[in-house]
Amino acid sequence: MDILANLALGFGVALSPFTLFLAICGCFLGTIIGALPGLGPSNGVAILIPITFTLGLDATSALVLMTSVYYGAMYGGRISSILLNIPGDEPALMTTLDGYPMAKQGRAGDALVLSGVASFVGALLATIGLMLLAPTLARVAFLFGPAEYFALYLLAFCTLGGMASNNQAKSALAACIGLGIAMIGVDSSSGLPRLTGGNLHLYDGVDFLVAIVGLFAIAEVFFFIESHGKGSSIGVKLEKVTIPWKDIMATKWTMLRSSAVGFVAGILPGAGASLGSFLAYMTEKSLAGEKGGFGTGVPKGIAAPEAGNNAAAGGALVPMLTLGVPGSGTTAVLLALLMTLNITPGPTLFTERPEVVWGLIASLLIANVVLLLMNVPMVKIFVRILSVPAWVLLPGVTMISFVGIFSLSGSYFDLLLMVGFGLMGYFLRKMDVPTVPIILGILLGGNMEDALRRAMVLSDGDVMYLFSTPIATGLWIAAIAGFIAPMFLRNLLRKPQRVTD
Amino acid sequence: MASDRILGLITLITAVAYLAAATQIETNFFSGEFLPKLFPLMIGTVAAICSLILVFKPDPDPEWPARGSWIAMGVAVLVLALYAVLLTPLGFIVPTIFAAGILSYQISPRPGPAVLSGIGLSLGLFVLFKYALGLGNIVAWRTPTAAKLWDAISILIPFVGH
Numbered sequence: 018m019d020i021l022a023n024l025a026l027g028f029g030v031a032l033s034p035f036t037l038f039l040a041i042c043g044c045f046l047g048t049i050i051g052a053l054p055g056l057g058p059s060n061g062v063a064i065l066i067p068i069t070f071t072l073g074l075d076a077t078s079a080l081v082l083m084t085s086v087y088y089g090a091m092y093g094g095r096i097s098s099i100l101l102n103i104p105g106d107e108p109a110l111m112t113t114l115d116g117y118p119m120a121k122q123g124r125a126g127d128a129l130v131l132s133g134v135a136s137f138v139g140a141l142l143a144t145i146g147l148m149l150l151a152p153t154l155a156r157v158a159f160l161f162g163p164a165e166y167f168a169l170y171l172l173a174f175c176t177l178g179g180m181a182s183n184n185q186a187k188s189a190l191a192a193c194i195g196l197g198i199a200m201i202g203v204d205s206s207s208g209l210p211r212l213t214g215g216n217l218h219l220y221d222g223v224d225f226l227v228a229i230v231g232l233f234a235i236a237e238v239f240f241f242i243e244s245h246g247k248g249s250s251i252g253v254k255l256e257k258v259t260i261p262w263k264d265i266m267a268t269k270w271t272m273l274r275s276s277a278v279g280f281v282a283g284i285l286p287g288a289g290a291s292l293g294s295f296l297a298y299m300t301e302k303s304l305a306g307e308k309g310g311f312g313t314g315v316p317k318g319i320a321a322p323e324a325g326n327n328a329a330a331g332g333a334l335v336p337m338l339t340l341g342v343p344g345s346g347t348t349a350v351l352l353a354l355l356m357t358l359n360i361t362p363g364p365t366l367f368t369e370r371p372e373v374v375w376g377l378i379a380s381l382l383i384a385n386v387v388l389l390l391m392n393v394p395m396v397k398i399f400v401r402i403l404s405v406p407a408w409v410l411l412p413g414v415t416m417i418s419f420v421g422i423f424s425l426s427g428s429y430f431d432l433l434l435m436v437g438f439g440l441m442g443y444f445l446r447k448m449d450v451p452t453v454p455i456i457l458g459i460l461l462g463g464n465m466e467d468a469l470r471r472a473m474v475l476s477d478g479d480v481m482y483l484f485s486t487p488i489a490t491g492l493w494i495a496a497i498a499g500f501i502a503p504m505f506l507r508n509l510l511r512k513p514q515r516v517t518d
Numbered sequence: 519m520a521s522d523r524i525l526g527l528i529t530l531i532t533a534v535a536y537l538a539a540a541t542q543i544e545t546n547f548f549s550g551e552f553l554p555k556l557f558p559l560m561i562g563t564v565a566a567i568c569s570l571i572l573v574f575k576p577d578p579d580p581e582w583p584a585r586g587s588w589i590a591m592g593v594a595v596l597v598l599a600l601y602a603v604l605l606t607p608l609g610f611i612v613p614t615i616f617a618a619g620i621l622s623y624q625i626s627p628r629p630g631p632a633v634l635s636g637i638g639l640s641l642g643l644f645v646l647f648k649y650a651l652g653l654g655n656i657v658a659w660r661t662p663t664a665a666k667l668w669d670a671i672s673i674l675i676p677f678v679g680h
Contacts, residue, residue, distance in 0.1 A: 050575045068651060068653070071651070071653050072651060116616070150648060160524070173643070184577055185578075186568045186571040186572055186575075187572070188569070189564060189568045190529060190565060190568040190569065190572070192528075193533075193561050193562075193564050193565035194565070196557075196561045197536055197558070197561050197562070197565065200557065200558045200561070204543075204549060206544050206548055206549040206550075207544070207545055207548055207549030207554055208546075208548070209542050209543075209544045209545070209546065209549075209554075210544075211554060211558070212536070212539050212540065212543070212558065213542075214539075215565070235598070238594065238621065239526040239591055239594065241625050242587065242590050242591055242594055242621075242624050243583045243587045243591065244626055245625060245626060245627075246627075251582070252646070274622075282538075283567065293547050327646075406626070406631075407625055407626070408622040408623075408625040408631060408632065408635060409622065409635045409638075409639070410624035411621065411622075411625055412617070412618040412619075412621040412622045412625075412635060412636070412639055413618070413639050413643070414645055415598070415618070415621060416614055416617070416618055416639055416640075417643065419601065419602070419605065420610075420643070420647055420656065421651065423605060423656075424653045424655055424656070427606075427655050428600050429605070429670070429673060432601075432602030432603075433599060433602050433603070433674075435602075436595065436598045436599055436602060440595060443591075444525075446579055447580045448521055448522065448577075449523055449577065449580070450525075462664075469556065469557055470553050470556070470557070473553060474550075474553070497614070
């Protein structure tokens with residue numbers, strides 16, 4: 018009954034008119050961000066963090082706002098997948114496989130409503146899973162010492178690296194770039210600067226928000242300049258929107274199975290929502306077999322990836338809140354938000370700041386209901402917003418990024434650094450070097466080094482201490498397996514190509 | 519092939535420079551002799567190994583854009599860099615009109631809509647930031663002295679600025 022009491026506390030925080038208002042704003046903004054091609058959950062949340070910060074919201078309000086944006090973006094990603102055949106974010110790629118064919122058959126409205134319901138089911142079940150699992154995991158996390166934490170961070174980089182790129186060396190390199198950048202600045206124990214090259218601006222280190230906004234948002238502008246914003250016009254017509262009860266009932270088991278698959282995928286540190294939607298789609302495809310008609314616009318092919326994707330979004334919050342290790346790019350950005358707000362995620366968060374955790378969980382539940390209501394009857398409004406042309410949208414996003422970063426520090430140096438990160442992001446993404454490990458490296462580098470240094474101090478420099486407990490050894494094995502396994506499973510895990518007209 | 523090899527070489531040189539810098543990290547009594555260097559050295563080593571793998575086992579080249587797009591992107595970088603340094607001495611509105619307008623023109627090369635989106639975004643975002651969100655450190659416009667302008671622009675010139 019602990020959970021109910023905690024949940025009551027959470028709703029007590031989340032149901033005030035102001036937080037409710039923030040949740041609705043966040044859901045609306047998030048859906049738009051998710052729907053617009055070129056703006057996914059990670060860069061959407063990243064651009065909004067500095068602005069939230071300068072607005073002076075308290076921790077709970079800021080968290081409610083940003084998690085509603087996060088969930089909203091997960092819902093919104095499906096709109097452009099179905100109507101434009103462009104995934105609004107990476108996890109929505111799988112939705113294009115059946116969503117776009119269904120829309121071309123003149124059932125765009127049905128596809129949108131069905132995917133909205135599937136998103137709701139996935140996100141709702143994942144939030145319930147989060148409620149049940151997170152407190153237990155938080156208790157286990159008390160057993161973690163520096164050796165375990167070091168292994169856990171390693172696991173996050175390894176599993177993320179295994180999934181994010183087709184070339185392990187490139188994802189490991191990306192992680193090193195991030196970790197290397199995190200080392201820049203004044204060392205906390207000696208008080209002396211490290212690796213700054215004598216540049217005074219670097220004594221504070223590189224702010225992760227600068228890197229995130231640069232790598233995600235500014236890099237996107239270069240991609241649009243390269244392509245001249247082609248391919249972002251709506252190709253299918255949206256007629257009257259009705260609720261396809263028959264399809265919803267026919268896919269109920271698909272939704273439940275996909276939610277479970279997605280949630281588990283989301284919990285794995287570093288794996289995230291892309292893996293969730295991918296596994297959910299593939300499971301359903303193999304269950305349905307040849308005559309299931311996956312890829313031709315069947316309802317199950319839409320329900321599975323959407324339920325999986327949104328369940329993974331909830332699952333990814335579990336390691337982020339209990340261990341401080343994010344499960345995906347967007348949760349990494351949310352972790353950045355928590356750190357900006359001076360909240361340290363980890364097992365102590367559940368005992369010391371229960372109002373933050375349970376307020377967050379309650380607001381996730383509220384956001385979910387708001388999103389369902391918003392996304393089914395009001396879907397036409399979002400479709401209209403999709404027709405904002407790229408030549409207004411991208412300059413706008415750039416200017417918002419500049420102002421956001423400028424309002425943090427007021428320094429030209431951070432702005433130049435952001436442009437530099439944007440350029441770097443363009444080249445790296447062009448060459449299939451994933452950028453999420455860079456972000457994760459910058460965010461977690463300091464903690465990872467602290468864990469290593471504490472382990473070394475405790476053991477008086479004995480390297481074997483890092484493998485001394487069963488948990489640590491298990492994490493090391495999982496990390497190595499997570500890094501190596503994708504090399505052999507490459508053919509099996511190959512992502513399906515997008516459908517072309 | 520060539521792209522990955524070049525990337526590998528660049529990261530290899532960076533990694534070696536990083537390792538060299540890591541051995542030079544200053545330490546004192548509180549930090550111990552070796553601990554501040556340990557993790558940077560580990561990162562540099564892993565990065566160097568990954569770079570070598572890229573040099574010897576490169577992936578196929580990506581599709582690089584045509585020459586026109588390179589020029590457009592170079593201009594965009596220059597515009598963004600100038601925007602970054604001029605935001606303080608010139609205030610928000612004027613630099614934003616130019617920066618947003620030029621970016622818009624580069625995504626879709628039509629002058630009319632580009633000018634309109636520059637002006638619209640500049641004024642619209644200013645009202646949004648200043649009055650709706652209440653961000654304090656944004657100033658509408660400033661008239662700078664020549665010396666201040668030169669100060670700002672010289673930041674971008676290597677070895678001249680500070």
